[in-house]
Amino acid sequence: MMIETDNVKIGGLNKLKYAIIGYPVAHSLSPEMHEAGFKTAGIDATYERITIHPLELTAGISDLKANHFNGFNVTYPLKEKIIPFLDGLTSEAQAIGAVNTVKIENGLLYGHNTDGQGFVEALRRQDFDFNSKKVVILGAGGAAKAIAVSLACLNVYLLILNRTSEKAAALAEQVNLLGGKASGDILAPGTWLESVDLLVQTTSVGMKSEPYLFDLQGINPAAWAVDLIYNPAVTSLLSNAALHGCRTFNGLDMLLFQGVLAWDFWFGVKAPVDSMRKALVDKLSVCSE
Ligand SMILES: NC(=O)c1ccc[n+]([C@@H]2O[C@H](COP(=O)([O-])OP(=O)(O)OC[C@H]3O[C@@H](n4cnc5c(N)ncnc54)[C@H](OP(=O)(O)O)[C@@H]3O)[C@@H](O)[C@H]2O)c1
Known part of the structure; x- marks a missing residue:
């Protein structure tokens, strides 16, 4: 070469x-x-x-x-x-x-x-089809922003949940301005759990193997759950998602x-x-x- x-x-x-x-x-x-x-x-x-x-x-x-x-x-x-x-x-x-x-x-x-496209490519390699899927992003920091912007043109329904809800709303607005379909809210469990197709955990919670902020009780068992953290390889959110029947991935890919x-x-x-x-x-x- x-x-x-x-x-x-x-x-x-x-x-x-x-x-x-x-x-x-x-x-x-x-x-x-x-x-x-x-x-x-x-x-x-x-x-x-x-x-x-x-x-x-x-x-x-x-x-x-x-x-x-x-x-x-x-x-x-x-x-x-x-x-x-x-x-x-x-x-x-x-x-x-x-x-x-x-x-x-x-x-x-x-x-x-390349952060957002890297995320999209990692899931595509696992044959995840984004078209018309309901995606919930937990967090609205830098990594969430990169992913949300990359998802804006993929015909997904995006719900962004963040501890500081104003940041979730601002990111959702940005996605909508780029032609996507997004809304933002406070980071909490809710009815979204039943219909989510792809859950993306982007907060730093879990890096120290601490328990996640809430249980995923009621989550769609067909959902895929991704935690951007890769060390530890299995965060408490991922083990909880697996317990509820979800397919899980960490952030390595x-x-x-x-x-x-x-x-x-x-x-x-x-x-x-x-x-x-x-x-x-x-x-x-x-x-x-
Ligand atoms: N796999 C990869 O390639 C990759 C790439 C980039 C990042 N990451 C990982 O993704 C994570 C976030 O990185 P980032 O760059 O997006 O960080 P960031 O910009 O600092 O954002 C941090 C996010 O975590 C939330 N958060 C922090 N502590 C919280 C708590 N106790 N309760 C609820 N929410 C909390 C923040 O909410 P507020 O807005 O309310 O503060 C914010 O949404 C890190 O673990 C990082 O290692 C992985």
């Missing part, structure tokens, strides 16, 4: 440089995932973790440019803060108002967001496919999904030992 970018060739003489930036980034699994992909695809590239404090973003971006990075991923808390530093945004990044993937070409920075879609943006080539997934699974099994 030999693909031309501005001044380098994938697998050519120049080593490509990628990174993940955030604060903190020590926990990120992206380096293992992308390095495994580079190795399988024969791309001569490195991928580093780079900690950048939000107040030092100006200097951090200058360093990335000066050190000839070809691109990077962006994680908490920089996904929105990075936008003023970018020279261009894809329509997805613009609609979501946040960036998780940046490409550097001729010294210019282009931002994209969303993480995988946001990375896979970053390859389309960086290289314009298909990523080696299997080796990237194996790297994630291997790293997580070490982390949970």
